[in-house]
Amino acid sequence: MALFSDDSSSAHHRHEWSLRERIGWGSVTVAVVIGLVFAVMPSPYVIEAPGPVYDTLGSAENADGDEVPLIHIPGETTYPTDGELNLLTVSVFGKPGNTPSWIEVMTAWFDRTRSVMPIEAVFPPGVSNSDRDAQNQAAMVDSQQDAIAAALVELGYDFPREVTVVSLLDDSPAAGVIEPDDVIVSLDGTQVHSIGELQQAVGEHGTDDPAEIVIERDGEQQTVEVTPVDNGGTPVLGVGVRMHYEFPVDVELQLDNVGGPSAGMMFALGIVDELTPGAMTGGEVVAGTGTIDSAGRVGPIGGIRQKLWGAEGAGADWFLAPESNCDEVVGHVPDGMNVFAVSTLDQARTIVEDLADGEVTGSYPSCDAS
Numbered sequence: 001m002a003l004f005s006d007d008s009s010s011a012h013h014r015h016e017w018s019l020r021e022r023i024g025w026g027s028v029t030v031a032v033v034i035g036l037v038f039a040v041m042p043s044p045y046v047i048e049a050p051g052p053v054y055d056t057l058g059s060a061e062n063a064d065g066d067e068v069p070l071i072h073i074p075g076e077t078t079y080p081t082d083g084e085l086n087l088l089t090v091s092v093f094g095k096p097g098n099t100p101s102w103i104e105v106m107t108a109w110f111d112r113t114r115s116v117m118p119i120e121a122v123f124p125p126g127v128s129n130s131d132r133d134a135q136n137q138a139a140m141v142d143s144q145q146d147a148i149a150a151a152l153v154e155l156g157y158d159f160p161r162e163v164t165v166v167s168l169l170d171d172s173p174a175a176g177v178i179e180p181d182d183v184i185v186s187l188d189g190t191q192v193h194s195i196g197e198l199q200q201a202v203g204e205h206g207t208d209d210p211a212e213i214v215i216e217r218d219g220e221q222q223t224v225e226v227t228p229v230d231n232g233g234t235p236v237l238g239v240g241v242r243m244h245y246e247f248p249v250d251v252e253l254q255l256d257n258v259g260g261p262s263a264g265m266m267f268a269l270g271i272v273d274e275l276t277p278g279a280m281t282g283g284e285v286v287a288g289t290g291t292i293d294s295a296g297r298v299g300p301i302g303g304i305r306q307k308l309w310g311a312e313g314a315g316a317d318w319f320l321a322p323e324s325n326c327d328e329v330v331g332h333v334p335d336g337m338n339v340f341a342v343s344t345l346d347q348a349r350t351i352v353e354d355l356a357d358g359e360v361t362g363s364y365p366s367c368d369a370s
Contacts, residue, residue, distance in 0.1 A: 043100055043101065045100065046093060046123070047104065048306050050091070060254070071274055079273075079274065079278065081280070085266055085270050085288075087263040087266035087267065115305060135259075143291060144263075144267060145245060148245070148253070149294035150264070150345050151267075153295070154272055162183045165183075168238060174237050177224045178226065186213070193294060196293040196297045202235050207235045210225035211225065262289050268296075272349060283356070285316045287316035289307050289322070296345035298343055304325045308333060309334060320351065
């Protein structure tokens with residue numbers, strides 16, 4: 001019997017595998033192309049990362065390219081400082097119409113120094129970029145004024161601090177009772193010298209009955225009654241207010257191209273340091289963040305995780321964080337950094353002064369407990 005190979009069968013199998021391979025590799029190629037296209041497509045997110053760090057005791061470049069001190073107090077006796085009191089910023093990558101690609105977003109998700117945020121959380125719909133920048137710049141200007149006031153109050157200066165009405169909100173319960181340019185002097189007998197104090201007084205009064213409010217209008221005081229209403233669980237009077245100060249000391253704060261109110265506490269500490277004998281930090285590098293009002297209350301800020309890493313990059317071992325941000329800090333503290341929870345300027349000052357004296361103990365509130 002003759003032996004022979006079935007060439008036609010082998011050819012058939014070669015043809016079959018060749019076809020399968022072509023289909024398989026074609027599918028892989030299509031998948032790779034789709035993946036690459038998807039990776040470079042714009043995402044609906046922006047990325048927050050640590051931004052520039054500024055020493056309030058030092059200088060920075062202004063819009064004209066000149067180095068200028070962040071704090072300048074002409075006409076007053078100031079004292080030498082040492083160390084650093086660093087304020088921190090957050091850089092945002094992306095904006096409407098120019099958002100990061102998906103591959104950039106995925107990279108940021110695995111970077112503990114950065115955060116990925118929905119674009120609408122940073123750029124609210126209906127608000128233009130120029131309007132947002134203007135709002136942030138206005139917030140920085142207001143926070144600088146509040147920082148000056150808080151520092152001077154901390155140092156014992158007495159000067160006018162007026163909560164002034166600038167507008168009434170739609171359907172305000174104060175309509176027909178309170179007017180723009182009125183100064184709110186007290187609520188239920190409690191003097192108010194900051195927006196925070198007014199908010200606290202309204203919150204404590206509640207919405208069940210009228211609050212007794214002393215206002216000053218055209219130089220004369222009068223007593224009026226307004227029943228606060230609920231706004232998302234918070235009692236409000238339905239008025240827009242801002243602070244008006246008459247400072248006894250000329251303090252100039254300079255920081256271009258930075259917006260928002262979060263530098264308030266660190267500016268206030270820097271002013272106190274410059275106006276008091278001895279270096280508050282004792283040569284230590286201290287970083288921190290937090291809004292402040294004229295009564296010295298420290299309030300919450302955004303981007304605190306990025307600010308922690310910005311502080312670490314600037315060589316700070318000590319960080320002052322608003323007590324109300326502590327829940328965002330836990331588990332995100334760089335190795336070797338000590339994070340103190342502060343609620344007032346006086347508390348922050350005491351911690352920094354004790355750091356200089358080497359007297360910091362575990363008795364201070366901390367955010368970095370695991």
